[in-house]
Each structure stands twice: as C-alpha cells, then as structure tokens.
C-alpha cells in the first residue's frame with residue numbers, strides 16, 4: 001500500500017537529546033507522507049523502486065499520542081529523562097528487554113505510529129528491496145554524542161548508537177500495514193556491534209525478542225507468512241526473520257565503507273525524507289548537530305554517463321542498494337557503480353562452487369537468458385540438469401523467491417538486450 005496522509009506538521013528532527021524533549025512521543029514522518037515508508041528514491045525519483053500508484057489513506061492523523069505512562073516516567077539520575085531510566089532512550093547500553101514496549105522506543109504501543117522523541121527517522125536511498133516490504137528506520141544517538149564524520153567513507157558511531165528498522169506486512173484489500181519484525185543494531189564497547197530482532201504479536205500490541213546477540217544462539221531464525229498486496233497481489237508467502245549469523249553475512253563484511261552499518265552514509269542520505277522536505281537528510285541531520293563535520297558541498301552520488309534515459313543509472317542504483325554489501329571486491333567480485341559495467345559485460349563468472357553452462361557469462365551482450373547476473377536476479381537458480389549443481393539466486397539471503405523487483409529486472413533485461421552482441 002502507499003501511505004497517503006496529510007503532509008506537514010511533523011518535524012523531521014525533533015531533538016538531539018535522546019531523553020529530553022517535551023513530547024512523550026512523536027508521530028513518525030513516514031506516517032504522514034505520500035510514498036512508501038521505505039523511501040527509496042521518493043524524493044530523487046532516480047531509483048527503480050517505484051511500484052506504481054494505487055493507494056489509500058492510513059488516516060495519517062499526526063496527532064501526538066497521549067502516552068500511557070511509559071513515556072512520562074519516573075525520572076531517575078537524568079532530570080531531562082522523560083522515559084523510565086531503564087529504557088533505551090535513557091540507557092542506550094542497557095539490557096535489551098524481552099518486550100519491545102519495554103525498550104521505550106515505541107512508548108505509545110499499541111499505537112506503533114508514534115515513537116520516542118530522541119529517534120531520528122531516515123530512509124536510505126537506494127534502499128534494500130526485501131521482497132518489496134515496507135520498512136521504517138530510526139537512529140538513536142546517545143545524549144550529547146555526535147557521529148564522527150571526519151572520514152567521509154567511514155563514519156564512526158558513538159558507543160550506544162542504536163539503529164532500529166521495522167518491516168511491515170500489508171494485509172487484505174485495504175493493504176493495512178502491520179509491523180512484523182523490528183531489527184536493531186547497537187554500537188557496543190570497542191568497535192563491536194550487537195544484533196537483535198523483535199517479532200511482533202499478531203495484534204501488533206508488542207513484540208518479543210527472538211534474536212539476541214548476547215545469548216550465543218547464532219543460527220536461530222523464525223519464518224512466518226506475510227502478504228504484500230502491492231507486490232504480488234497479496235498471495236501469502238513465507239518471510240524469514242534472519243538469524244544472527246545471517247545478519248553478519250550482509251552487515252559484517254561490508255567493505256563498501258568497511259563498516260557494519262550499511263544504510264546510513266553520505267551517499268544514501270543525500271535525498272529528502274519527504275518530498276516536501278526543504279533539505280536532504282544529510283543537511284537536516286547536520287543542522288540538527290548530529291555530525292562532527294559539516295557535510296561536503298558536493299556529497300557522494302551515483303552517476304552514469306550513458307545516454308539511455310537513465311536506465312543504466314537505475315540499474316547501478318538498484319545494484320548498489322541490493323548487491324554491493326557483499327559484492328565490493330572484498331569477498332565477492334566488485335559491483336560498485338564505477339566498475340559495474342566493466343566487471344559484468346562479457347566477463348566469465350568466478351563462482352567457486354558452481355560453474356554456469358558453456359557460453360554463459362555474467363552479462364552476455366544481447367542475450368539476457370544466458371546472463372548469469374540476470375538469471376540470478378530473477379530469483380531462479382541455474383537448472384541443475386546443466387551441470388548437476390546450481391548457481392544460487394542473488395542475493396542469496398534476505399529475500400523469498402516470489403517477489404523479485406520487477407522494474408529492476410526489466411531494466412536489466414532491456415539493458416543487456418540493447419548491448420551489441422559482438423561486444424565480447
């Protein structure tokens with residue numbers, strides 16, 4: 001579904017303080033804007049993420065929740081702290097409670113559209129496709145801290161920084177949004193990071209900690225059925241809440257910027273959170289004092305010089321959002337924008353486990369059906385009868401096989417078809 005609600009009235013950046021602020025909760029900006037929660041180019045229009053119209057109002061009222069006591073809590077050592085002192089906005093390095101409600105991040109639950117005032121909402125662009133699920137993301141910086149942005153390619157997050165990302169299902173003809181899982185990454189002592197997942201109850205009143213980095217059970221995951229009206233007409237399919245081990249497969253060897261946090265950087269924040277926002281998220285956050293350095297006048301961006309109506313640029317952006325967390329020349333071959341074409345067109349695969357059939361390349365100019373990159377992106381594996389084993393669908397995790405991103409696939413197919421066949 002598309003969230004179409006009243007615009008305006010909601011400050012993107014409410015307060016730098018994680019614990020201060022005069023409001024017990026803040027309605028999330030994405031609940032009040034046109035466009036998908038996930039963002040993904042809603043302002044730049046440059047991604048392949050657009051899924052067409054359709055839409056309904058969520059009743060994006062935007063009024064502040066009265067709170068139910070959780071937000072108005074007991075004081076404690078910090079007189080500014082309006083949440084109970086044990087909650088994350090006040091004690092970001094504290095114990096991760098079993099109940100999401102007890103974290104204090106969404107103090108107005110069951111009203112999940114409200115969040116604690118210290119949370120900064122953002123939307124990376126390009127984003128990760130994830131079967132087209134709606135997502136909503138927040139940053140929580142410990143009070144009085146800043147992100148060290150001295151190294152433009154490797155921001156350093158202070159200890160206690162928390163990233164919060166919620167996935168939604170869209171059920172029924174009204175495509176009603178329902179939170180499914182909330183993933184957390186916390187910067188711990190040293191440069192360690194901790195990973196957590198909360199699974200929401202069916203009635204969306206609270207969520208339970210199911211992946212706890214600190215309990216050592218790294219392969220436990222949970223599968224459940226979701227439905228996404230806008231993506232595949234609402235046919236239910238299985239969605240997996242990743243294990244701790246799987247978090248690491250995408251987050252820990254992320255050599256693009258050599259850091260665990262993937263989606264919060266100069267390039268991905270160089271777009272507006274809402275169409276009507278006056279500034280990019282980069283500038284908003286800089287103005288709110290979140291960074292040690294002012295953002296560069298000319299922030300990092302993905303470019304493409306080909307005269308093809310923006311198709312190759314859209315492809316590079318999709319690949320940046322979905323592939324380069326692994327394919328960055330470290331453990332997997334490099335698919336970053338500047339080398340995307342030279343590393344794919346006419347190039348044989350280097351897959352260690354399985355070799356594709358004779359005549360197949362990463363990209364066979366003029367022939368998408370023999371281009372490994374396209375076939376894998378379709379979420380189909382190379383047929384086993386060819387060589388007895390299979391090349392894996394790409395990306396290998398984080399998706400089901402039902403909801404590939406159709407406009408990105410179409411772009412890739414058209415691009416490959418347009419390449420002159422004698423080019424190899």
Ligand code: HEC
Nearest residue numbers: 127128163183184185195242246247250261262263397398
């Ligand atoms: C398939 C790869 C993949 C897996 C598996 C994965 N993530 Fe992520 N995650 C991403 C990407 C890419 C982003 C940034 C883009 C976005 O948010 O759309 C991201 C963003 C996040 C964020 C926001 C902060 C950031 O790094 O941008 C959190 C929090 C998060 N993931 C938590 C988790 C947790 C916890 C797990 C495991 C339970 C996990 N993720 C598993 C790819 C993955």
Ligand code: HEC
Nearest residue numbers: 249322323326349350351352353354362372373394395396
């Ligand atoms: C979670 C990490 C991860 C992500 C994300 C990912 N890949 Fe891969 N990719 C791999 C691994 C691991 C292999 C090697 C598979 C093997 O050897 O069987 C691979 C292999 C490949 C290959 C074949 C190997 C070669 O040398 O040509 C292609 C093509 C490919 N990936 C394209 C993509 C594309 C396109 C995306 C994004 C749509 C993507 N991958 C996303 C991990 C990833």
